[in-house]
Amino acid sequence: MDIVFMGTPDFAVPSLEALLEIEVIKVKGVISQPDRKRGRGQKLQPTPVKKKALEYDLEVFQPEDISEGIDKLKEWAPEVIAVVAYGQILPEEVLNLPHYGCINLHSSLLPKYRGAAPIHRAIINGDQVTGVTTMKLELGMDTGDMILQQEVEITAEDTVGSLHDRLALVGGELLVQTLTAIADGSVSYQKQDDTVATYADKVDKKEGEIDWGQSAEDIWNLIRGFNPWPGSYTYYQGQRLKLWASQVVDQKKVNDKIEAGTIVELDNDLGIVVQTGKGQIALTELQPASKQKMSATDYLLGYDIKVGSKLGD
Numbered sequence: 001m002d003i004v005f006m007g008t009p010d011f012a013v014p015s016l017e018a019l020l021e022i023e024v025i026k027v028k029g030v031i032s033q034p035d036r037k038r039g040r041g042q043k044l045q046p047t048p049v050k051k052k053a054l055e056y057d058l059e060v061f062q063p064e065d066i067s068e069g070i071d072k073l074k075e076w077a078p079e080v081i082a083v084v085a086y087g088q089i090l091p092e093e094v095l096n097l098p099h100y101g102c103i104n105l106h107s108s109l110l111p112k113y114r115g116a117a118p119i120h121r122a123i124i125n126g127d128q129v130t131g132v133t134t135m136k137l138e139l140g141m142d143t144g145d146m147i148l149q150q151e152v153e154i155t156a157e158d159t160v161g162s163l164h165d166r167l168a169l170v171g172g173e174l175l176v177q178t179l180t181a182i183a184d185g186s187v188s189y190q191k192q193d194d195t196v197a198t199y200a201d202k203v204d205k206k207e208g209e210i211d212w213g214q215s216a217e218d219i220w221n222l223i224r225g226f227n228p229w230p231g232s233y234t235y236y237q238g239q240r241l242k243l244w245a246s247q248v249v250d251q252k253k254v255n256d257k258i259e260a261g262t263i264v265e266l267d268n269d270l271g272i273v274v275q276t277g278k279g280q281i282a283l284t285e286l287q288p289a290s291k292q293k294m295s296a297t298d299y300l301l302g303y304d305i306k307v308g309s310k311l312g313d
Contacts, residue, residue: 018172110196114142124225212261216279245285
């Protein structure tokens with residue numbers, strides 16, 4: 001079966017690699033977002049999918065707008081277009097071009113978490129299970145008929161980074177199963193129940209500022225859900241302090257005598273213990289402004305911070 005692969009970031013790379021290993025699937029070409037300037041030097045960098053495609057000598061096309069790629073798609077004449085985190089909404093002309101349509105891999109258990117940031121939202125909301133779904137694309141936002149799903153556990157050790165990587169690998173395997181089923185005619189489709197659909201809005205960097213009035217568990221989830229990007233933070237003595245890791249010390253106790261955000265204990269083993277709106281949380285890995293990230297133990301050795309001090313702007 002001839003396919004075109006459309007994808008851009010790291011999340012899509014395992015899917016492309018998995019498809020290239022299947023004999024019944026032939027990748028005719030790859031469409032990715034244009035190269036962008038990145039890093040301090042602002043050098044033009046290829047997308048992760050483009051880099052991987054070139055390793056396999058695949059032809060790569062990078063239109064600024066996918067509507068500019070119609071002629072190239074017609075030239076490749078795919079039976080299926082496989083879409084994984086491409087980064088643009090596909091117009092009807094593209095959706096209708098392949099015989100079997102456009103098949104998308106989405107990083108949630110649809111219809112939960114349609115939209116841009118399902119992995120972030122799953123951790124921020126304290127979910128214990130998420131997963132990946134393959135579906136046939138239509139004009140709506142992640143509303144197409146589902147094909148296959150695979151659950152993935154969210155562990156207490158997970159960050160958005162670690163969960164992202166696991167879902168990418170599981171998703172690649174699920175996409176192979178999906179396209180194989182399309183090729184041999186065994187595929188089946190299931191309508192989504194729109195009445196239980198939820199949406200995962202794009203993450204805003206400002207959401208990463210800690211509200212110490214929230215519970216210790218909610219703050220812990222936010223720190224995990226923003227690690228490594230876009231990063232959570234608070235302020236100490238007017239300076240931004242990034243927070244990379246933490247642990248809940250007490251998730252139930254409410255202490256009206258101690259203002260939320262107040263440092264209640266400094267412990268080289270436990271970390272910097274802070275009172276929240278409900279319970280206490282220990283900050284275990286931090287990053288002061290213009291410094292490298294460090295453990296709480298190293299931070300306490302190098303910075304003057306006292307019990308009774310308050311975090312927050």
